[in-house]
Amino acid sequence: MTAELFRRYGYTGTGLKQIVTAASAPFGSIYHHFPGGKEQLGEAVIRRSGQMYLELFETIFDAAPDALTGVDDFFAGAAEVLRQTDYVDACPIATIALEVASSNETLRVATADVFESWIAGAAPRLARAGLDAATARELAIFLVAALEGAFVLCRAAKSTEAMEAAGRRVHEVLVAALAGPEPR
Amino acid sequence: MTAELFRRYGYTGTGLKQIVTAASAPFGSIYHHFPGGKEQLGEAVIRRSGQMYLELFETIFDAAPDALTGVDDFFAGAAEVLRQTDYVDACPIATIALEVASSNETLRVATADVFESWIAGAAPRLARAGLDAATARELAIFLVAALEGAFVLCRAAKSTEAMEAAGRRVHEVLVAALAGPEPR
DNA sequence: GTCTATAGAAGGATAGAC
DNA sequence: GTCTATCCTTCTATAGAC
Numbered sequence: 001m002t003a004e005l006f007r008r009y010g011y012t013g014t015g016l017k018q019i020v021t022a023a024s025a026p027f028g029s030i031y032h033h034f035p036g037g038k039e040q041l042g043e044a045v046i047r048r049s050g051q052m053y054l055e056l057f058e059t060i061f062d063a064a065p066d067a068l069t070g071v072d073d074f075f076a077g078a079a080e081v082l083r084q085t086d087y088v089d090a091c092p093i094a095t096i097a098l099e100v101a102s103s104n105e106t107l108r109v110a111t112a113d114v115f116e117s118w119i120a121g122a123a124p125r126l127a128r129a130g131l132d133a134a135t136a137r138e139l140a141i142f143l144v145a146a147l148e149g150a151f152v153l154c155r156a157a158k159s160t161e162a163m164e165a166a167g168r169r170v171h172e173v174l175v176a177a178l179a180g181p182e183p184r
Numbered sequence: 185m186t187a188e189l190f191r192r193y194g195y196t197g198t199g200l201k202q203i204v205t206a207a208s209a210p211f212g213s214i215y216h217h218f219p220g221g222k223e224q225l226g227e228a229v230i231r232r233s234g235q236m237y238l239e240l241f242e243t244i245f246d247a248a249p250d251a252l253t254g255v256d257d258f259f260a261g262a263a264e265v266l267r268q269t270d271y272v273d274a275c276p277i278a279t280i281a282l283e284v285a286s287s288n289e290t291l292r293v294a295t296a297d298v299f300e301s302w303i304a305g306a307a308p309r310l311a312r313a314g315l316d317a318a319t320a321r322e323l324a325i326f327l328v329a330a331l332e333g334a335f336v337l338c339r340a341a342k343s344t345e346a347m348e349a350a351g352r353r354v355h356e357v358l359v360a361a362l363a364g365p366e367p368r
Numbered sequence: 369g370t371c372t373a374t375a376g377a378a379g380g381a382t383a384g385a386c
Numbered sequence: 387g388t389c390t391a392t393c394c395t396t397c398t399a400t401a402g403a404c
Contacts, residue, residue, distance in 0.1 A: 010283040013196035015397060026371045028400090037399065088286045094336050098279040099194040101339035102272045112340040141337065141349040146326075149333025152278050153325065155285035156296040165325040169357050176356065199379060210389045215381075222380065372403075379396065386388085 002041065003049045003092050011042055011096045011107070042096065043110045049092035050114030054121050061122075067129030068174055071143065075167030078147065079160040087158050090151040118144050130178050139177060146170050186225065187233045187276050195226055195280045195291070226280065227294045233276035234298030238305050245306075251313035252358055255327065259351030262331065263344040271342050274335040302328050314362050323361060330354050 001023055005014045016038055020027050034040040060077060064070035081089050097111035122140035127133055146166040153162035185207055189198045200222055204211050218224040244261060248254035265273050281295035306324035311317055330350040337346035 008286045010194065010196055012194055013283060013287065016399085017396080027373095028369095028371050031399075032370075038397095086286075095282040097336055097340045098282060099197060102192045102270075103197065108340060108342075112342070115337055115340055138349045138352070141346050142330075142353045145333035145337050145346050145350045146330050147333065148336045149329035149331065152281055152332045152336075153299055153329050156281045156292060156299055158292075158296070162325050162329050165322045166329045168322070169326045172357060172360065173353050176360065200381085201378075211391095212382090212387095212389050216388075370404085373401090375398105375400075377397080377399100380394095382393075383391090385390075 003045050006042070006045055006096055007090070007092045008088055011099050016041075039104065039106055042100075042107055046093060046096060046107065046110040046114060050111075050117060053092060054114075054117055057118065058121055058125075061125055067126055068171065068178070070125070071174060072167065072171055075147070075150075075163060075170065078151070079154075079163040079167070082151075082154050082160055082163065087155045090155055091148055094148050094151060115144060126174070135177055139174065142173065143170055187229050190226070190229055190280055191274070191276050192272055195283050200225075223288065223290055226284075226291050230277060230280060230291065230294040230298060234295075234301060237276060238298075238301055241302065242305055245309055251310055252355065252362070254309070255358060256351065256355055259331070259334075259347060259354065262335070263338075263347040263351070266335075266338050266344055266347065271339045274339055275332055278332050278335060299328060310358070319361055323358065326357065327354055 002014075002019050005019060005022060008014075009018075016030055017027065019041075020030060030041060031037065034044065057074060060074050061067075061070035064073050078090075093111055093114050096107065097115075100107040100111065102108075119137065119140045122143055123133070123136045126139050127136035131139065146169070150163040150166035154160055186198075186203050189203060189206060192198075193202075200214055201211065203225075204214060214225060215221065218228065241258060244258050245251075245254035248257050262274075277295055277298050280291065281299075284291040284295065286292075303321065303324045306327055307317070307320045310323050311320035315323065330353070334347040334350035338344055
């Protein structure tokens with residue numbers, strides 16, 4: 001619920017009153033559960049949303065017959081969700097990450113931890129498909145970066161063109177990596 | 185100046201009072217130059233910064249001996265600027281784009297126009313290097329997406345690892361595309 | 369312990385002095 | 387026309403009623 005508001009309006013753009021109103025909760029309850037105020041609430045939302053999104057990735061990926069299909073399914077799913085939610089439901093972390101990167105160290109570290117957890121989740125799955133550890137990590141970073149960048153472009157343009165382009169090229173890179181080093 | 189504040193603290197995170205203070209200007213001057221208030225100021229900053237960043241890309245790209253080197257130089261330059269500015273000076277648009285995508289239609293369109301102008305700037309340069317128009321556009325979108333996503337990860341992690349990974353993979357994709365369709 | 373009411377600061381915007 | 391002073395709202399946070 002709070003994550004939804006942060007995703008839609010950003011961290012600084014969402015007020016605590018707005019949050020308790022949306023949750024039909026009394027104002028004091030925020031400071032009961034989060035004595036550290038908005039920052040502590042923000043950190044909890046970041047870490048919880050990051051964990052949920054990691055599990056979503058793992059679920060989709062592990063349900064696929066192979067790594068390549070898993071990646072394809074994930075990008076296709078991201079595009080589908082964007083369309084269905086009028087481009088609201090994208091990455092729950094990226095907006096906050098950019099907002100706080102240079103202004104709130106606690107929250108910046110939380111977003112960095114989340115991205116790292118995604119990379120750490122994807123890398124071994126790529127390694128299992130046949131990549132050495134270093135390549136798997138680099139491709140995992142590349143995958144997350146392409147996904148995040150596509151989210152930015154798709155939300156701005158209200159189009160899934162960027163997600164489809166990113167998905168195709170990540171697919172292509174993965175195919176090349178799995179085929180071995182520079183066979184041309 | 186204002187663009188610097190938006191980049192650092194975001195659109196909602198930057199106050200008009202903060203802006204006039206930083207510019208040592210009287211408060212009323214904002215509404216003299218921008219009768220539409222913060223929104224009109226934001227739109228001007230988005231379009232102006234977008235234009236400047238486009239020119240930066242074009243300058244770097246056109247100074248390179250070929251398209252591949254141009255792309256490499258641009259990613260290397262982005263990583264260098266991130267390091268030199270303690271990860272503050274990244275994309276001037278992305279933070280605002282995510283903040284306003286679902287809350288301010290005027291500014292969302294402005295960010296979409298900027299991204300489209302970057303794609304429209306990159307595509308013909310890739311086409312000139314030897315790609316058909318459709319492939320050139322798709323790779324231009326992919327290039328911008330990879331760059332934006334890398335900015336998100338780099339700022340969060342305070343590391344250029346993602347920018348380097350993205351640059352290498354965009355390079356690889358471009359090499360493959362220039363070599364022709366599926367030679368394997 | 370739960371919640372309301374309010375404090376104190378900062379937000380955007382405007383009216384009016386000069 | 388330029389700028390200052392102020393308006394009203396909203397922000398986060400807290401004090402204290404119940």
